[in-house]
Amino acid sequence: MMGVTAKVSLVGDFAVGKTSTVTRFVDDSFSESYLTTVGVKIDTKEVVVDEADSRIKLIIWDIAGKGRFSDTDMNYVRGSSGYLLVADGTRRETLDSAFHLRDQIEETHGSLPYVLFLNKSDLEESWELSEAVISGLRANGVSTYVTSAKTGDNVQAGIKELAETLHRRAVGS
Amino acid sequence: MKPVPIQSETDISFSCRFLKPLNQLDKLKELLFGVEKQELESVAERIGELEKQTSLADTLPETIEDSYGRGPRLVQALRKPVEECLSTSVRENPEEISNALFPVMGPAIRKAVRESLRAFAQQLNQAIDNSLTPKGLRWRIQAWRAGVPFGDFVLRRTLLYRVEHAYLIQKHSGLLLQRAHLDAAAFKDDDAVSAMLTAIQEFVKDSFVQQEAGRLETVGMGEYTLWAVHGPDCMLACLIRGVPPRGLRDDLGRNLEEIHLRYGSAIRAFHGGSESLPGLENELARCLQLGLRPEEKRKKKRPISLIILGLLLLGVLVYFLAGRYLLSRKMSAYEDAVSSTPGLVLTGLESTRGKILATGLRDPMAHAPEDIAARLGIPEAQFVSAFSPYHSLEPELMLVRAVKLLEPPGSVSLRVDGDTLSVSGKSSYEWKTEADARARLMPGVGRVDFSTLNYFDHDWLAFVREGTAAPRRVDLRIEEDVLHFEGQAPQAWIDALPDALAALPDMPVTNYSALTDSRSVLMHLGRQIHGEAVFYEDALEFKAGQEEKIRILATRLRALADMTEGEPLSARVVLVGYTDASGTEIQNRFLRIRRAELLQAYLVEQGVAASLLSVRAAPEAAESGPVNPALRRVLIELALIDDSGADVFEP
Numbered sequence A: 001m002m003g004v005t006a007k008v009s010l011v012g013d014f015a016v017g018k019t020s021t022v023t024r025f026v027d028d029s030f031s032e033s034y035l036t037t038v039g040v041k042i043d044t045k046e047v048v049v050d051e052a053d054s055r056i057k058l059i060i061w062d063i064a065g066k067g068r069f070s071d072t073d074m075n076y077v078r079g080s081s082g083y084l085l086v087a088d089g090t091r092r093e094t095l096d097s098a099f100h101l102r103d104q105i106e107e108t109h110g111s112l113p114y115v116l117f118l119n120k121s122d123l124e125e126s127w128e129l130s131e132a133v134i135s136g137l138r139a140n141g142v143s144t145y146v147t148s149a150k151t152g153d154n155v156q157a158g159i160k161e162l163a164e165t166l167h168r169r170a171v172g173s
Numbered sequence B: 001m002k003p004v005p006i007q008s009e010t011d012i013s014f015s016c017r018f019l020k021p022l023n024q025l026d027k028l029k030e031l032l033f034g035v036e037k038q039e040l041e042s043v044a045e046r047i048g049e050l051e052k053q054t055s056l057a058d059t060l061p062e063t064i065e066d067s068y069g070r071g072p073r074l075v076q077a078l079r080k081p082v083e084e085c086l087s088t089s090v091r092e093n094p095e096e097i098s099n100a101l102f103p104v105m106g107p108a109i110r111k112a113v114r115e116s117l118r119a120f121a122q123q124l125n126q127a128i129d130n131s132l133t134p135k136g137l138r139w140r141i142q143a144w145r146a147g148v149p150f151g152d153f154v155l156r157r158t159l160l161y162r163v164e165h166a167y168l169i170q171k172h173s174g175l176l177l178q179r180a181h182l183d184a185a186a187f188k189d190d191d192a193v194s195a196m197l198t199a200i201q202e203f204v205k206d207s208f209v210q211q212e213a214g215r216l217e218t219v220g221m222g223e224y225t226l227w228a229v230h231g232p233d234c235m236l237a238c239l240i241r242g243v244p245p246r247g248l249r250d251d252l253g254r255n256l257e258e259i260h261l262r263y264g265s266a267i268r269a270f271h272g273g274s275e276s277l278p279g280l281e282n283e284l285a286r287c288l289q290l291g292l293r294p295e296e297k298r299k300k301k302r303p304i305s306l307i308i309l310g311l312l313l314l315g316v317l318v319y320f321l322a323g324r325y326l327l328s329r330k331m332s333a334y335e336d337a338v339s340s341t342p343g344l345v346l347t348g349l350e351s352t353r354g355k356i357l358a359t360g361l362r363d364p365m366a367h368a369p370e371d372i373a374a375r376l377g378i379p380e381a382q383f384v385s386a387f388s389p390y391h392s393l394e395p396e397l398m399l400v401r402a403v404k405l406l407e408p409p410g411s412v413s414l415r416v417d418g419d420t421l422s423v424s425g426k427s428s429y430e431w432k433t434e435a436d437a438r439a440r441l442m443p444g445v446g447r448v449d450f451s452t453l454n455y456f457d458h459d460w461l462a463f464v465r466e467g468t469a470a471p472r473r474v475d476l477r478i479e480e481d482v483l484h485f486e487g488q489a490p491q492a493w494i495d496a497l498p499d500a501l502a503a504l505p506d507m508p509v510t511n512y513s514a515l516t517d518s519r520s521v522l523m524h525l526g527r528q529i530h531g532e533a534v535f536y537e538d539a540l541e542f543k544a545g546q547e548e549k550i551r552i553l554a555t556r557l558r559a560l561a562d563m564t565e566g567e568p569l570s571a572r573v574v575l576v577g578y579t580d581a582s583g584t585e586i587q588n589r590f591l592r593i594r595r596a597e598l599l600q601a602y603l604v605e606q607g608v609a610a611s612l613l614s615v616r617a618a619p620e621a622a623e624s625g626p627v628n629p630a631l632r633r634v635l636i637e638l639a640l641i642d643d644s645g646a647d648v649f650e651p
Helices: A018-023 A033-037 A071-077 A092-109 A131-139 A155-172 B009-019 B023-070 B073-092 B094-131 B134-146 B150-158 B190-209 B246-268 B280-289 B296-339 B369-375 B395-406 B429-439 B458-468 B491-502 B518-529 B546-564 B585-605
Strands: A004-012 A040-048 A055-063 A082-088 A114-119 A143-146 B161-170 B176-181 B218-221 B224-230 B234-242 B344-352 B355-362 B383-389 B412-417 B420-427 B447-455 B474-479 B482-489 B509-517 B533-535 B569-578 B613-617 B633-642
Touching: A004 A018, A004 A071, A004 A092, A004 A155, A018 A040, A018 A055, A018 A082, A018 A155, A040 A155, A040 B190, A055 A071, A055 A155, A055 B190, A071 A092, A071 B190, A082 A092, A082 A155, A092 A114, A114 A155, A131 A143, A143 A155, B023 B073, B073 B094, B094 B246, B134 B150, B161 B190, B161 B246, B161 B280, B176 B190, B176 B280, B190 B224, B190 B234, B224 B246, B234 B246, B234 B280, B246 B280, B296 B344, B296 B355, B296 B369, B355 B369, B369 B383, B395 B412, B395 B420, B395 B429, B420 B429, B429 B447, B458 B474, B458 B491, B482 B491, B482 B518, B491 B509, B509 B518, B518 B546, B518 B569, B518 B633, B533 B546, B546 B569, B546 B585, B546 B633, B569 B585, B585 B613, B585 B633
Parallel strands: A004 A055, A004 A082, A082 A114, A114 A143, B355 B383, B420 B447, B482 B509, B569 B613
Antiparallel strands: A040 A055, B161 B176, B161 B234, B218 B224, B224 B234, B344 B355, B412 B420, B474 B482, B533 B633, B569 B633
């Protein structure tokens, strides 16, 4: 018997640490060479979503990072139940790129659940995002996690939140 | 004229309501405008209906949508009429329908043809590839063994395949709807595989094809082929081991159609939970049933049967080659034998179907070709010959022919030297004359040389007599080229005669069967002489009739003398005189000696050698008594004395 599965896209600007963020947490992963050849690589991650031991399997489409989606990239996003939006906290402009990508997705595929990862929290000295900005994001209903691919901080929690949201929607639908 | 504006229904009803209390007026109006009023009401009714229709057109789409959303009733209600409409339209106005379908029919047909050609080309390529590899050669042998055309065999072998993994993937999300594996140990995360397949689909489509309809259908990976069959909402991806036939795609397509038919709406509504697709795994498992499996058992048996076949082939080959080798050896031995046989010329020697066929020329005097073959151990059934007759001029054959034709006596020898036939030895004159005439008719003989041939003459007979030391009483004569020995001779000489003849040159056939042992003749003669008696009258007169007896006796005695001459024997004949008892003793004694002497004189007179004969009187007189003429006689006694002085005569 197959459990619940959901397609999740992993999007964000170039070099924000998308791939390294999830790689440590996934169960199964294709070679990264796919990213450079096909422009996408697939990882899977099974997440336990509540006490009743319900599980959801995330099929994570790691889409090669660019500031803007090409048609191909957009096709990769098609059919996603949600997405992980990744920005680099040490480069303010990547947050703008992330929201730009979000807008593109919403324009093409409608509104989908997502969580925002503000990555590279371990690089404190070059951190560019103030607490106020982060609070502002949260206040606007954006599930925001300050993460570190290096230490693994908050990555699990962010993925879990998205998984729970998707599980609710899948079971509820 | 100013046109009268048409009053609306509201206006008319308003005026009617306003005039209601005036019944008189109504009646008047009824009278004045009765007909027009009715027409007006009818018009108002029609306008109302038309307005109703307008509102139905507005609400109809919504009504249909509403009905469709509630359940399948609308579809069921519309299905029959729509089907009938289409069917009627196709029947009555086919052109319209075909025009409408034209834009889709062309591409569909072209696509079908293209797919068929591609599958055909694929199989053709495989057939060509396979025909030039070791595997191809092995298949050729197997096809030959099985008695099927090579092309058929290749197709049969290359169509071995099996579907090992099947994935049903939701098209827009790449989520795995269901999967089925032949081998329970799946090799990767199915969900990831499903997503990646979808990603690659997208990648290929966007990178290369750039068409909405274009999509990845086949991926080849060594012995594996990935086939993707596309439906409107999902894709069926099958990993196939081996080379699948074109027909498999049709089967997979049918499976996918069935899945769409049964689960179409569920697939569209799929959001990740597989519970909404009950029974789908069975549908997918059917895909795995497609395919053919190689027969493992037969594979295992094959090496043994191949070894047996190989050994059989090897045996047949060895037998065939050995047969060929032995046959060629026999043929070459036969060729040598014939070429060294005079009178045979070989013009052709070949082998057909294990038989030797020899052709050539043969002198009638030469050995038979079959005999030579038999001598070399070639079975009669294996040998066929066709030899034409001819005369060979080889010396050996000419000599054989001369012997057959001239029939020379044993004393004659023939020799061929070039075209000269030399005749030497001894023969009769008659034979020589005849031989001379015949020899000239012989082919190849240019000259007959008789210079060394001698005749059988007296000198030759004397030569033979001397050479064999023939006794005097042996006669030699030649008759028809046969030498005859006749007469009497000592047995020892007769026994030694063949050796004596063999030592002589050019001897003809000899016959000495007429020779007799001289000793036994002598004994026989002696027995005729010994004991013979010659009778007298009372005095010295021969009894009447005794003259003839004396004459025979004389002849025999002469012969005896003759026969003992030269013999190691000497004959002694004693004539013994007798008297009877009458008369006086003195008188009788005188008579006895006289009677013997008288006979002796008489025999000598008849030619008997006196030295042979001696006389004697009987030693004592008989008792005096009566006259007895039987006692008045002379008895002849014979003795044969050999070299030792013994008497060997056997009376």
